Amino acid sequence: MTTAAPTRLQALKLKMETREARIGIVGMGYVGLPLTLLFSNEGFRVTGFDIEPAKVATLNSGGSYIVRIPPDSIQQAQKKGFHATADYSEVAQMDAVIICVPTPLNDYHEPDLRYVRETVESIAPYVNEGQLIVLESTTYPGTTEELVVPRLEKGNPSGLKVARVADEPGIHVAFSPEREDPGNDTVARHDIPKVVGGCGPAALELASAMYGSIFRKVVPVSSTSVAEMTKLLENIYRCVNIALVNELKQLCMKMDIDIHEVIDAAKTKPFGFQPFYPGPGLGGHCIPIDPFYLSWKAKQFDFHTRFIELAGEVNTAMPYFVLEQIAAGLNEHSKSIKGSNILVLGLAYKRDVDDLRESPSLTILELLRHRGASVAYNDPYFPTVGHGRHYALNMINTPLDNLGSYDAVVIVTDHSTYNYKEIVEQSKLVIDTRNATKGITSPKILRC
Numbered sequence: 303m304t305t306a307a308p309t310r311l312q313a314l315k316l317k318m319e320t321r322e323a324r325i326g327i328v329g330m331g332y333v334g335l336p337l338t339l340l341f342s343n344e345g346f347r348v349t350g351f352d353i354e355p356a357k358v359a360t361l362n363s364g365g366s367y368i369v370r371i372p373p374d375s376i377q378q379a380q381k382k383g384f385h386a387t388a389d390y391s392e393v394a395q396m397d398a399v400i401i402c403v404p405t406p407l408n409d410y411h412e413p414d415l416r417y418v419r420e421t422v423e424s425i426a427p428y429v430n431e432g433q434l435i436v437l438e439s440t441t442y443p444g445t446t447e448e449l450v451v452p453r454l455e456k457g458n459p460s461g462l463k464v465a466r467v468a469d470e471p472g473i474h475v476a477f478s479p480e481r482e483d484p485g486n487d488t489v490a491r492h493d494i495p496k497v498v499g500g501c502g503p504a505a506l507e508l509a510s511a512m513y514g515s516i517f518r519k520v521v522p523v524s525s526t527s528v529a530e531m532t533k534l535l536e537n538i539y540r541c542v543n544i545a546l547v548n549e550l551k552q553l554c555m556k557m558d559i560d561i562h563e564v565i566d567a568a569k570t571k572p573f574g575f576q577p578f579y580p581g582p583g584l585g586g587h588c589i590p591i592d593p594f595y596l597s598w599k600a601k602q603f604d605f606h607t608r609f610i611e612l613a614g615e616v617n618t619a620m621p622y623f624v625l626e627q628i629a630a631g632l633n634e635h636s637k638s639i640k641g642s643n644i645l646v647l648g649l650a651y652k653r654d655v656d657d658l659r660e661s662p663s664l665t666i667l668e669l670l671r672h673r674g675a676s677v678a679y680n681d682p683y684f685p686t687v688g689h690g691r692h693y694a695l696n697m698i699n700t701p702l703d704n705l706g707s708y709d710a711v712v713i714v715t716d717h718s719t720y721n722y723k724e725i726v727e728q729s730k731l732v733i734d735t736r737n738a739t740k741g742i743t744s745p746k747i748l749r750c
């Protein structure tokens with residue numbers, strides 16, 4: 303009895319399932335590098351692509367530039383065949399290419415897809431028949447079909463088209479959102495279900511086979527647009543709920559009610575309530591940015607996303623609210639912001655991460671300086687801070703001594719390395735934007 307030869311798709315799937323497939327990951331950043339290690343740990347041979355020569359050199363010398371990724375894990379991956387490159391011609395040797403490049407906003411708060419566009423145009427000349435190309439960068443619904451597919455089809459010299467039906471020759475294209483929560487070690491990355499949408503059933507099958515080798519659960523959806531929208535719904539949900547709790551915090555302060563005590567009580571409800579916590583404003587590359595990808599796209603459909611705009615308004619105002627609270631705290635000591643010495647604790651956008659992007663600390667430092675304060679910062683993850691698109695601080699980290707010499711110490715990021723009891727004891731005035739001093743009773747603390 304003769305057995306039928308495996309179909310083209312079956313052969314590709316088998317390569318994924320047996321981990322013989324070669325995986326290329328484009329963008330060796332906060333998303334791409336951990337994903338690289340995940341694939342490598344599972345036995346895949348991975349090539350990392352990045353346009354920053356310093357990152358490529360660091361990785362190839364067995365080093366790391368992300369605090370929570372130890373150099374040892376890069377060296378382990380190297381032993382399993384990992385190397386980094388800026389040479390896109392190596393794309394031709396890959397069975398799958400996963401794109402994890404930035405998707406920021408431009409100065410007009412509109413999607414800036416230049417990194418995705420440049421990546422797709424760079425890989426297009428090297429894509430080959432049967433290859434799987436997956437976009438993981440967060441973006442508005444329609445990007446994969448409207449931006450990725452036409453550029454791949456136009457840019458490859460063999461005239462390959464995207465395969466739409468099973469066993470049609472061509473390139474397979476899919477979208478799968480990255481759902482990790484940096485700094486949160488309570489859920490292992492491979493335990494986060496992987497949502498996947500394909501440009502047609504073959505791409506979906508192939509991408510599901512690839513991610514199924516790594517993630518415990520794959521959640522297939524009917525299109526790339528559904529997968530793109532899923533990620534936005536998740537982040538908009540967070541953004542809106544954080545805005546809600548930031549607004550209620552301000553009301554609670556006026557009513558002399560502790561919002562944190564309220565949240566702790568509310569979260570005992572076993573259904574229908576998920577706790578969100580107030581803070582000094584949003585940060586990171588996701589929550590302050592992603593919702594505006596959708597509000598921009600919505601305009602094409604003559605639709606106004608009011609929740610997104612309102613949440614953005616409330617969250618963006620939070621650093622200004624903190625500034626008011628610092629002024630109120632200093633006022634109690636007969637001081638003004640102008641001429642005061644103020645130390646900001648924590649630059650990172652959230653606890654225990656080395657990521658500065660969109661951090662409210664940067665805005666608060668800028669605002670304080672603008673109002674005439676003499677400012678300093680401490681953050682174990684940033685020996686210096688220079689300038690970015692919205693700030694020009696050019697400062698160096700101040701050691702955590704002599705706290706009594708500051709008129710106010712402002713906790714903006716509640717890193718777990720800080721001893722908050724000692725900080726309160728040694729400071730004249732502590733403005734706590736994160737409830738980091740919970741359980742410490744002192745008239746020196748102003749919680750906001």
Ligand SMILES: NC(=O)c1ccc[n+]([C@@H]2O[C@H](COP(=O)([O-])OP(=O)(O)OC[C@H]3O[C@@H](n4cnc5c(N)ncnc54)[C@H](O)[C@@H]3O)[C@@H](O)[C@H]2O)c1
Pocket residue numbers: 328329330331332333334351352353354357402403404405417420421424438439440441480481482483484587588
């Ligand atoms: N950081 C997060 O927590 C997180 C979580 C979920 C989703 N995301 C999404 O993942 C995507 C990537 O985010 P990130 O935080 O990893 O960004 P990042 O800035 O940390 O990393 C992106 C990397 O891509 C590289 N790059 C840029 N253009 C390139 C090109 N043309 N070719 C090759 N490399 C290129 C950059 O040099 C950089 O190393 C974004 O869309 C983001 O919204 C991020």
